[in-house]
Amino acid sequence: MENTQTPTPADSSALPSLYADPSFWGMTVTQFFGAFNDNVFKQLILLLSISATVGIDGEEFDDQQWLPMFVFVVPFLLFTGIAGYLSDKIGKRGIIVACKVAEIAVMCLGAIGFSMYSNNQSLVFLYCVLFLMATQSAFFGPAKYGILPEMLRGQDLPRANGFILMMTFLAIIFGTVVAGHLLDEFRDKLWVGSIVCISIAVVGTITSLWVRRVPPANPDLKCELSSFTVPNDMRELLRSDRSLLMALVVSSVFWILAGMMPSAVNILGKSELALDDTFTSYLTGTIGIGIAIGCAIGGLISGGKVNFGLIRIGSMGMLVCLALLSISASGDVQLLLDAEGQLTRLPGVAETGQWLGFWGSLSTLLLLGVCTGFFAVPLQVFLQSRPPEDKKGRMIAVMNQANWIGVLLSSLFYWAFSNLIEQQDWPRSMMFLFIGALMLPIALFYHPKSEALSSEAAQ
Numbered sequence: 001m002e003n004t005q006t007p008t009p010a011d012s013s014a015l016p017s018l019y020a021d022p023s024f025w026g027m028t029v030t031q032f033f034g035a036f037n038d039n040v041f042k043q044l045i046l047l048l049s050i051s052a053t054v055g056i057d058g059e060e061f062d063d064q065q066w067l068p069m070f071v072f073v074v075p076f077l078l079f080t081g082i083a084g085y086l087s088d089k090i091g092k093r094g095i096i097v098a099c100k101v102a103e104i105a106v107m108c109l110g111a112i113g114f115s116m117y118s119n120n121q122s123l124v125f126l127y128c129v130l131f132l133m134a135t136q137s138a139f140f141g142p143a144k145y146g147i148l149p150e151m152l153r154g155q156d157l158p159r160a161n162g163f164i165l166m167m168t169f170l171a172i173i174f175g176t177v178v179a180g181h182l183l184d185e186f187r188d189k190l191w192v193g194s195i196v197c198i199s200i201a202v203v204g205t206i207t208s209l210w211v212r213r214v215p216p217a218n219p220d221l222k223c224e225l226s227s228f229t230v231p232n233d234m235r236e237l238l239r240s241d242r243s244l245l246m247a248l249v250v251s252s253v254f255w256i257l258a259g260m261m262p263s264a265v266n267i268l269g270k271s272e273l274a275l276d277d278t279f280t281s282y283l284t285g286t287i288g289i290g291i292a293i294g295c296a297i298g299g300l301i302s303g304g305k306v307n308f309g310l311i312r313i314g315s316m317g318m319l320v321c322l323a324l325l326s327i328s329a330s331g332d333v334q335l336l337l338d339a340e341g342q343l344t345r346l347p348g349v350a351e352t353g354q355w356l357g358f359w360g361s362l363s364t365l366l367l368l369g370v371c372t373g374f375f376a377v378p379l380q381v382f383l384q385s386r387p388p389e390d391k392k393g394r395m396i397a398v399m400n401q402a403n404w405i406g407v408l409l410s411s412l413f414y415w416a417f418s419n420l421i422e423q424q425d426w427p428r429s430m431m432f433l434f435i436g437a438l439m440l441p442i443a444l445f446y447h448p449k450s451e452a453l454s455s456e457a458a459q
Contacts, residue, residue: 018156026210027151030096031144032167033204034103037197038137039175040182041110042072043284044190045130046263047183047277048123050270065263066418069411071127073259075135076404081228084142084397088390089223091216092143092150099140100205106133107201111194118188138404142397149384149392150214155304161380162299165373166292173288176262180281218390234398237391243448244386244395250446251379252402257435258372259410260417261287264431265365267418271428272328272354273361286362287369294373306382306451310374315443317371322436324364327355328427354429382451413438 018024049064087095106129113126152160182193224231238245262284269280298310356364387395417434421427 023212029207035171036175043179066415073408076138079138080400083139084394087142088218092147095143102136103201107198111191114190146396158302165295169288169291173285176285180278183277252406255403255406259407286365290366290369291373294370298377314371314375321368326433329355
C-alpha cells in the first residue's frame, strides 16, 4: 500500500505523474464504488416511492419522490460543517477509511430494511437507512475532494477532477441501471441486491487504504460552535473573495437543478413513456454516461487552468436540451417496451406523451449530460484550488453545505412544480421547462474569466 507522506513544497517534484500514482487510483476506485452503492440504494428508494394505481383512464401515479430526496439531504446540512472541521484537524485519509468502514455497516442495515419491506411494504426503515447512508457520505465529501489538492500536483487537478467525476458518473449510471433491474427481477426479495452492495463496500474499504497519507492541514484548529455551520474565517474568506463566493452560489443553484433531474426523468419514463423500472433507469443512467464523457473531455480541454469558457458552453447546451425535453405531444403516443425490447404503442394510458419519444429522449439526455460535465469540471477545480492550504477541507465542506442546501431546495421545488403540473393537468415533461427556467440566469450572467493553475496549487 502507498502510505508515504505527501512531499512538502520543496520536494513536490517527487510526486509521481497522475496516472502512475497509486494514491490517485485508490481514491478514484474508492469513490467509484461508494457512488455506485449510493445510487443503487437511492434509486431503489425513489422508484419504490412512485406508487401506481389503476384508474378509469389507465394507470395513475402518486409521486412521493420528494420525501426520500428530503431525507437524503438533511444529513449533509447537519454534518458537513463538522466533517470539514475534522478533515482539516485530524487528516483526510483517516476519515476516508473510516467512512468506508461505516458504509459496510449501512449496507448491512439496508439488507435488513429491504427484507422488512418485502413483508410489510413500509418504507419507514429504509428512509432511516437512507439517512444513515447520507450521513456517512456527508463526512466522506470534504475529505475526498479536499485531499486531491494536498496529494496531487496543481497542474494535475483539472485532469484528476475530470477523471474522478467521469468515474463517479459512470458509477451513477451502473448504480441507477442496476437498481432498475433489481426492482424488476427481485421486487419481493430486494435484500439479494444488498449482498452485492455489502461486497462492494468491503472492496471500496480495501482500495481506500491505497490513498496516500497526508498530514493534517490545520492540527491546531479549535472546535467552535461555528465549526458545525460556516466557520468565521471561512465567512471572511468568502466576503473578501467575490469570485469564490459567486462560484459557491452558482454551484448551489446548479445542484437545485441537478437534484430535480433524476425524479423528473423517473416520472417521465413511468408516466409519459410508460416504461418499466429497468428502462426508466436506462433513461436516468444515460445522463450519467453523458456527464462522464463531458467531465473527461472538460478535464482534457482545461489543461493547466480553470477553463470557465466550458461553463458558458455547458450552460447554453443544457438550456437547449431541457427545452427539447419539455415539449409534449398530443394524442395517444404512449410507448411501451415489450418482452423482446421493441417499442410498441400503449393505447388508453394518457392523452399526452413526450414529443421526443424513448429514443429521442435517450439521445437528448446523453447530450444534456455532456453539457453538464462541461459545466461541472471548472467549478469543481476552482473551488478546490482557490482557498489557502489550511482552509481547503473546510472550503469543500462549505461547498458541500451550499450544494446540499441546493438539493434540499430541489426537493421543495420538485414538490411545488409537481403539484402545479398536476393541478393544471399539464404533461409531466413540463418539469424540464421549470428546470430550464432556473438555469437561465446562470447561462445569461455568469461569465468569469479563465485562470491558470500553478504547480504549487496543490501545496
